[in-house]
Amino acid sequence: MFQDLHQSVLLEPAVNALDINPSGHYLDGTFGRGGHSRLLLEALGESGRLSVIDCDPEALAFAEALAQEDNRVTVLAGDFETVLADLKAQGQQFDGVLFDFGVSSPQIDDASRGFSFQKDGPLDMRMNNQAGDSAADWLNHADVDEMKRVFWRYGEEKNAGRIARAIVDRREESPLVNTADLVEVVKTVNKPHPKEKKHPATRVFQAVRIHVNNELGQIEAVLPSALEVLKPGGRMVVISFHSLEDRIVKRYMRDMSKAESVDRRMPVLPDRLRPALLKIISKPVKAQDVDDNVRARSAIMRVAEKL
Ligand SMILES: C[S@@+](CC[C@H](N)C(=O)[O-])C[C@H]1O[C@@H](n2cnc3c(N)ncnc32)[C@H](O)[C@@H]1O
Structure with a gap:
């Protein structure tokens, strides 16, 4: 079942950036065809765990098949904003979180999903x-x-x-x-x-x-939740498909890597200021510098660690 239908972008760089603890619990927020998930599982030991999210019924069928084969895997169906809000409410904590935003190749290639202007199909485009x-x-x-x-x-x-x-x-x-x-x-x-x-x-x-798909709204909402479910020292690795997504990720990581500062013109000063919550790890990595995958040319990866 796991033929290589989706060529994962920044596969090894993303999994390496998670700096995996073999007995840790990780979250892949965008399972797709599980390219990143499967490499992540290779780095995990027997006691490690991986939870995966997707909202696409076809991607979920692949995720369920992987969970059947590997009891370290838990599948969480739904959009990542809602699933992360639930995980937060349950007080779940992860050693690392990965997002690979955007559409997958199988979604684009399947005319019946309506994502492609090159193939005629029903005008759908829903993930x-x-x-x-x-x-x-x-x-x-x-x-x-x-x-x-x-x-x-x-x-x-x-x-x-x-x-x-x-x-x-x-x-x-x-x-x-x-x-x-x-x-x-x-x-x-x-x-x-x-x-x-x-x-x-x-x-x-x-x-x-x-x-x-409210793609940008989902990203805006999910990043703060991802930070909350991350353990201190845990890494957030985010691959954006295009510049509109990357702008949100860049701004969020930059803001959270600085302590909140006081605006002295405010009539009432806050009791407590938020400290810096993230440390940015390395420069952004562009797929075009490390990948031959044509579709991935605009992809960019950012990595931050929770303080
Ligand atoms: C680029 S693909 C991920 C590919 C994956 N990393 C791999 O290696 O196969 C993005 C996936 O995220 C899913 N997705 C996009 N937006 C989502 C959302 N808001 N909630 C849940 N899943 C989403 C899509 O259905 C798609 O399967």
């Missing part, structure tokens, strides 16, 4: 395709301003407004159903150009996917 609104649900109901904001903010699409209006015009004739429908509308504005290497719908597809 958990059993809950919430699909891309088609959203695109067929959102107003122009909302779509424009999403395309611009999450895709940096300069024709965001024109594309949003073209979608509204199109759906007055018939709703968007397939990925090819969205590609066709985007192409009426972003005309394909021989000199342009990127597909004209790249930015819109990225933006819709980020919106439909």
